[in-house]
Amino acid sequence: MIGGRLPRRLSFLFLALASLVVIAAGCGPSLPPSKPLSQLTPLEAQGYQVFATHCAECHNASSEKSLHGPGLQGLYKKKFLPSGAPANDDRVTDAIRNGRGLMPALGHTMDDAELKALLAYLHTL
Ligand code: HEC
Structure with missing residues (x-):
């Protein structure tokens, strides 16, 4: 039972991390801020x-x-x-x-x- 759940949780975590990486990459290197x-x-x-x-x-x-x-x-x-x-x-x-x-x-x-x-x-x- 636990064995069946853990991988699913792990793969969810992996997906969440992967999408964070994709989102961060989409923003590109952050630019210096504009002058106020x-x-x-x-x-x-x-x-x-x-x-x-x-x-x-x-x-x-x-x-x-x-x-x-x-x-x-x-x-x-x-x-x-x-x-x-x-x-x-x-x-x-x-x-x-x-x-x-x-x-x-x-x-x-x-x-x-x-x-x-x-x-x-x-x-x-
Ligand atoms: C009616 C909407 C509109 C107005 C008003 C407007 N723009 Fe644009 N502008 C656009 C659009 C749409 C593009 C993308 C053009 C393209 O490459 O097809 C663009 C592109 C640009 C670009 C990029 C040019 C390039 O070579 O990639 C610059 C810089 C720019 N505008 C500056 C300005 C500035 C400064 C003003 C005010 C003086 C201004 N725009 C007013 C719609 C507008």
């Missing part, structure tokens, strides 16, 4: 406002989870953008100005100073 909002420079804080106005409806800033577009936490801490392009200002500016796939072009919604502030903010994520 309270510590943003004036430029970064201006960029946060631009983000709230033009990007937040489609992108999470505080997680990598997708909303309408990919979550942007750690955007510049990773080597590549979700599309596979290198994570640098040129490519991010291009996505913002000209759009990408389902993302609309937003270049006309902000001036150069706002774009610069937005990029500064994105670097804090």
